[in-house]
Amino acid sequence: MKNKNTKIGLIAALSGLATISGCQSNKPIVANDKNVDSIRLEKRLTKLSNTKNKGPLAFGAMCYMMAEVKNVDYVCSHCNNTIPGRYSNAVIGDINYIERIVAEIQDLGYDVILDKTEYCPNCSKKTIFEPKLIFKIRFSNNTDYHIVKTNIVNEYKCLLAFLSNQDKYKGDYGREFPLHDNIDIIQKMTGLGEDLKIKND
DSSP: OHHHHHHHHHHHHHHHHHHHHHHTSSOOOOOBTTBOOHHHHHHHHHHHHTOOOOSOOOOOOSOOOOOOOOEEEEEOTTTOOEEEEEEEHHHHHHHHHHHHHHHHHHHTTOEEEEEOGGGOHHHHSSOOSSOOOEEEEESSTTSOOEEEEOOOHHHHHHHHHHHTTOSEEEOGGGOEEEGGGGHHHHHHHHOTTTTSOOOOO
16 A cells, blocks of 8 residues: 555656746746846856757838938826827837737736936936936846946847747847847847856857
């Protein structure tokens, strides 16, 4: 009877291990209560740096219409101050796009903040002629935020793809880029991999 119970327990344990390993396949490394094991992300970063993309990449649209660029009013979402005609609709469009990407990262459970203070003279207490978005991310409540200033949409897209466990991301006009070739962007956006010997081709 004892041997029978031992066999049943062993089978149950092995089944549990199989279920756990199966759940880890192409799923995002989701944060739990604003905490995530950054070591897992470091390992994934190292693996990406040493793994060339072998799948097909979309080259995107070859022809596209240029949108009219004009200056528009900007309303600060923090203080509701209106800045008339200082920024172009292209700049405002990029800000809105980046906000949506950051919201997707938040939906994965990551502790991220997008600070738009520099775009508002009222919030920044001065006029900044070349303002930038301030992106903040941390992987534990017990650590400081990693802070980077960037207005580049593709850098946020690259970060989202990395945190979503993808191996490529879509840039402008649907063109695809492998994360293997953009390890430096992931390092910049996360602060991870600073002590790793990353191989870039």
